[in-house]
Amino acid sequence: MTTVANRLPREFRPSRVHTGFDVEKVRRDFPILAQRVRGKKLVYLDNAATSQKPQVVIDAISRYYEEGNANIHRGVHYLSEHATEEHEAARKTVQNFVNAAQAHEIIFVRGATEGINLVAQTYGRAHVNAGDEVLITAMEHHSNIVPWQILGEEKGARLRVAPINDRGELLLDEFEKLLNPRTRMVGVTHVSNALGTVNPISRIVQLAHGHNIPVLVDGAQAVPHTQVDVQALDVDFYVFSGHKVYAPTGIGVLYGKTALLEAMPPYQGGGDMISSVTFEKTSYNKLPYKFEAGTPHVAGAIGLGTAIEYLNGLGIANMAAFEHEVLEYATEAISAVPGIRLIGTAAQKAGVLSFVLEGIHPHDVGTILDQEGIAIRTGHHCAQPLMQRFGIPATARASFALYNTKEEADALVAGIQKVREVFA
Amino acid sequence: MSDLRELYQDVILEHSKAPRNYRELPLANHKAEGYNPLCGDHFTLYVDLDGDRVRDISFQGSGCAISKASASMLTQMVKGKTKAEAQELFDKFLQLVKGEGNGNQAELGKLAVFSGVCEFPVRVKCATLVWHTLRAALEGKQQAVSTE
Numbered sequence: 001m002t003t004v005a006n007r008l009p010r011e012f013r014p015s016r017v018h019t020g021f022d023v024e025k026v027r028r029d030f031p032i033l034a035q036r037v038r039g040k041k042l043v044y045l046d047n048a049a050t051s052q053k054p055q056v057v058i059d060a061i062s063r064y065y066e067e068g069n070a071n072i073h074r075g076v077h078y079l080s081e082h083a084t085e086e087h088e089a090a091r092k093t094v095q096n097f098v099n100a101a102q103a104h105e106i107i108f109v110r111g112a113t114e115g116i117n118l119v120a121q122t123y124g125r126a127h128v129n130a131g132d133e134v135l136i137t138a139m140e141h142h143s144n145i146v147p148w149q150i151l152g153e154e155k156g157a158r159l160r161v162a163p164i165n166d167r168g169e170l171l172l173d174e175f176e177k178l179l180n181p182r183t184r185m186v187g188v189t190h191v192s193n194a195l196g197t198v199n200p201i202s203r204i205v206q207l208a209h210g211h212n213i214p215v216l217v218d219g220a221q222a223v224p225h226t227q228v229d230v231q232a233l234d235v236d237f238y239v240f241s242g243h244k245v246y247a248p249t250g251i252g253v254l255y256g257k258t259a260l261l262e263a264m265p266p267y268q269g270g271g272d273m274i275s276s277v278t279f280e281k282t283s284y285n286k287l288p289y290k291f292e293a294g295t296p297h298v299a300g301a302i303g304l305g306t307a308i309e310y311l312n313g314l315g316i317a318n319m320a321a322f323e324h325e326v327l328e329y330a331t332e333a334i335s336a337v338p339g340i341r342l343i344g345t346a347a348q349k350a351g352v353l354s355f356v357l358e359g360i361h362p363h364d365v366g367t368i369l370d371q372e373g374i375a376i377r378t379g380h381h382c383a384q385p386l387m388q389r390f391g392i393p394a395t396a397r398a399s400f401a402l403y404n405t406k407e408e409a410d411a412l413v414a415g416i417q418k419v420r421e422v423f424a
Numbered sequence: 425m426s427d428l429r430e431l432y433q434d435v436i437l438e439h440s441k442a443p444r445n446y447r448e449l450p451l452a453n454h455k456a457e458g459y460n461p462l463c464g465d466h467f468t469l470y471v472d473l474d475g476d477r478v479r480d481i482s483f484q485g486s487g488c489a490i491s492k493a494s495a496s497m498l499t500q501m502v503k504g505k506t507k508a509e510a511q512e513l514f515d516k517f518l519q520l521v522k523g524e525g526n527g528n529q530a531e532l533g534k535l536a537v538f539s540g541v542c543e544f545p546v547r548v549k550c551a552t553l554v555w556h557t558l559r560a561a562l563e564g565k566q567q568a569v570s571t572e
Contacts, residue, residue: 359441361488363463364432367544371428379462393464393486422432423489 040373048399090305115239195344196352251300430540458557
C-alpha cells in the first residue's frame with residue numbers, strides 16, 4: 001500500500017489561533033489594494049504569480065535611488081560604502097529569515113528559476129554523468145523540470161519523476177523506490193504552485209540523504225506562507241523568489257550548504273566573482289561573491305530585506321495561522337458551488353485554490369471574474385505535465401496572500417456564480 | 425456586465441455548447457492542428473477540398489467558449505466557399521475581432537457576433553486560432569498552428 005504525507009510538516013503547522021493579526025490594517029500597508037479595476041473593488045487573488053508590495057518596500061527602493069545609489073563592493077567613496085553595507089545587511093536579513101548557518105550561504109540571484117539553473121549548471125554539470133538520474137516529482141513547476149532536462153540532454157542523464165495521487169500528494173513509497181545508486185540529485189517543490197500541496201520536505205531529505213543524494217527545494221510558493229528553517233529541514237539547496245514574498249521582481253535567493261557551494265565551479269564569469277585575473281589564470285572570489293558575477297540588483301536586495309523585516313514585524317506564525325483560516329474558509333465556500341471540481345485536495349495545503357467548472361473553460365472563468373474586479377490566473381500554471389496527470393488542459397487558480405480576507409473569498413464565490421449564470 | 429454580454433453572446437454560448445460539424449472527416453484531404461499551449465486550446469480541422477472549393481469541413485478538440493464557437497461557426501461559413509473566398513472572410517474576421525474593421529459587418533454574416541471580442545484583446549487569440557488553422561490546412565502545412 002502506498003502512503004501519503006498525511007502529517008503536516010512542522011513548519012506549516014499553524015498555531016490554533018492568530019492573535020492580533022489585523023488584516024484591515026495590513027491591507028492599508030499595500031497601496032495597490034485600494035484601487036478599483038473595471039469599476040469594481042480589486043480582489044487580487046493571483047499571489048502565486050506575484051504578490052503586491054507594501055509601502056515600506058516601495059519606499060525602501062525609492063530611498064535607495066534617491067539617496068543611496070552607488071555600485072557596491074569596490075568603491076572607496078561614501079555612497080558605495082553605504083550601499084555595500086545595505087546590500088550585505090539584506091543578505092544577513094535573509095540568512096536569519098531562513099535560518100542559514102552562514103551569511104555567505106545566501107547567494108542573490110534573479111529568482112527561484114535562476115537559482116535552480118545555477119545549481120543544475122554548476123553542481124549538476126560537475127556531478128551528473130551519462131546514465132545518472134535526477135529525481136523530481138510530478139507536481140514540479142517547469143522551472144524545476146527544464147533545467148534538469150537541459151543538463152540531462154548534455155550529459156546523457158535521465159529525469160525520473162515520482163508520482164502523486166489524485167489528491168495531489170506525493171507518493172512517498174514510490175519516491176523512495178526511485179532512489180537508487182544512479183540518482184545524483186533530488187529536486188522537489190516545497191509547495192506546489194498549481195495545487196497548493198505542501199510536501200513533507202524533512203522526510204524527503206531523510207530518504208535522499210539515506211542514499212547520500214543532495215536535495216534542492218523550490219521554495220517559491222512556501223516562503224510567502226511559512227517560516228522556513230533550512231537547517232532544521234537539512235536541505236542542501238533552497239531557492240525562492242523575492243517578488244512572491246512582497247519584494248520586487250528580479251531578486252531571489254539560492255541557499256546552499258557551504259561545503260557544496262565551495263566545491264562547485266562558478267556559474268557566470270565577470271566582475272565581482274574573481275579575486276584576481278590575468279590572461280593566463282583567474283582565481284575566483286570567496287562565497288557568496290563567486291556566484292554573483294556583475295553588478296547585482298542592489299535595490300532589489302534592499303527591497304527583499306525590507307519585505308522580510310515587514311513580515312517579521314507582523315509575526316510569521318501569526319500570518320500563517322490567519323492565512324490558513326482564510327484558505328479553509330474559501331475552500332469550504334467554493335466547494336459548495338455546483339459543478340465545481342477542486343484540483344489539489346491534499347491534506348496539507350497552502351495558499352492555492354485551483355479548480356475547474358464543469359462545461360466551462362478556465363479562460364472564460366478568468367475573463368468573467370476579471371469583469372468583477374477579481375484577478376485570478378487561468379492556464380497550466382507552468383506545470384503542463386501536472387495538468388496531463390489530472391487530464392485537464394488548464395485550471396482556474398485563486399491564490400491567497402496575507403492581505404486576502406474572507407470577504408474576498410465570498411466575492412470569488414459570487415463571481416463564480418456569475419460565471420455559471422452567463423453560461424446557464 | 426454589458427461588455428461581457430457583448431463577448432458571450434447567446435449565439436456564441438450556444439455554439440460552444442453544441443458545436444456544429446463536430447466530428448472527424450474520414451474523406452478529408454486536408455487537415456491541420458491548432459494548439460495554444462498556454463491556455464490549452466487544441467483543435468483539429470478537417471477539410472475536404474474539391475479542387476479549389478471546400479466540399480466539406482469539420483473539427484474536433486477542446487478549448488474555451490470563444491475558440492470553440494469560432495471553430496463551429498467557421499465550419500458553417502466556409503463550407504462551399506473557394507479558398508480565395510475563405511481567405512477574404514478570414515481577413516474581414518480578423519479586422520472585426522481586432523476592432524480594425526470599417527464597421528461593415530454585413531459581409532461577415534453571423535460571424536458578426538464576434539464583434540465583442542475586440543474589447544477583450546487577450547481573447548483575440550482564442551477567436552482566431554481556428555482561422556489560422558484553416559489557412560494552414562489549405563496550404564498543406566504540417567506544423568501545428570498557434571496564436572499565442
